[in-house]
Amino acid sequence: MFKREIYRKILIYALTFLFAFPLLILILWAFSGQWPWPNLFAESFTLEGWKYFIDPANGALESLATSVIIGAAVTFITLVISIPAGKAMGLYNFPGKGAVKILVLAPLIVPPLAVTMGIHINFMLLGLADKLIGVILVHLIPTLPYSIRIMTHTFEGLGDKFEAQARVLGAGTIQRFIHVTLPLISPGLFSAGILVFIISFSQYLLTFLIGGGRIITFTMLLFPLVNSGDRMLAAVYSLVFIVSALIFTLLMERVLVNPKQKTDHFYI
Known part of the structure; x- marks a missing residue:
């Protein structure tokens, strides 16, 4: 021992x-x-590297803000879609369920470059190319499969017995979701949200092609610095990247995990 x-x-x-x-x-x-x-x-x-980073002329802070906005928007949209999708695939049986699960993972199987080129053509026709909304939408492609998969397993583990009990006690649909379902799935939402944000925050190729060089994110500044061999600036930008992801993780924990603790004494 x-x-x-x-x-x-x-x-x-x-x-x-x-x-x-x-x-x-x-x-x-x-x-x-x-x-x-x-x-x-x-x-x-x-401190020259940090002075360079905070200099407004270099656009680092602006690109960081753009990346955070994109990542937060992608995380919110992805979770909103993943909750009903994960519940449907985790709790219900329907014809073609196996095929749907495979199709959900299709964006991870098909080569990203081939998919992005086709999407870029359609986005240009729809007027979404070179715009912030276009970048947000294209980031849903690599993030949705992971998020839906996590939420599917979350609902499979929980089952529907708690919602059924709340229904018997007279709780409505909105009450069941806010006071029963949401607190119970909050660990899954937390895991999915962090993964989605990091994937979106790290995207380079999708952002470059769909953004057309007009939407400058933090990763688009970081990659050239790493390739250039400038270790000091690359390290500064990498630390900012890590800290940004950590701060978002703490915020997600505060929003999703703490409310669950507050509902421990809730009775319908």
């Missing part, structure tokens, strides 16, 4: 180190000035 506890702690510390070490290097790069090979530590530290 004692040895097992030691092995468990060693494993935990090893995993913590594996996750924390790359982040520590990223933080050092974000503040390092000259760091020539083969020095173990940087010769100087500077």
Whole structure:
């Protein structure tokens, strides 16, 4: 028993180190000035990378705001669609259910470039290309399959017995959804929402093709910096990317998880 506890702690510390070490290097790069090979530590530290980031002339803050707006909108729309879709596939049996499950995953199976080129042509005909709404809509393609899949498993695990009890006690459709269904599926919504936001926030190819270079997101600025070899700016932008995702995660937890705790003493 004692040895097992030691092995468990060693494993935990090893995993913590594996996750924390790359982040520590990223933080050092974000503040390092000259760091020539083969020095173990940087010769100087500077805030030039952060000054460059907050400079309005470089458009980093504006692109970050655009990415957050797109990601939040995509997350909201995706969850609104995924709740009824996941409930239908998780609780009900209907003809062609297996085929529908496969079709939901089709956007992940078909090569993204081929799909995007076809969508781009249709978006140009509809007047959605090179616009923010077009980028939001095209981000639904890679996010909906994951979200619907998560919500399907969520409803499969919960079943419909709680809603049935609320119905027997006289609760209406809206009451059942707000006070019974929504608190129960909040962990699934939280998981799906975080995954959807990160996928949307990380999109480069879809945003570039549909946005036409007019909708500049944070990822479109980050990728060129990584490829250019500018470690300091790439590290700064990468840290901002991580912090933005973390902040959104905390907000989602506050909105979706905490309300569930408040309904623990709710009685219909």
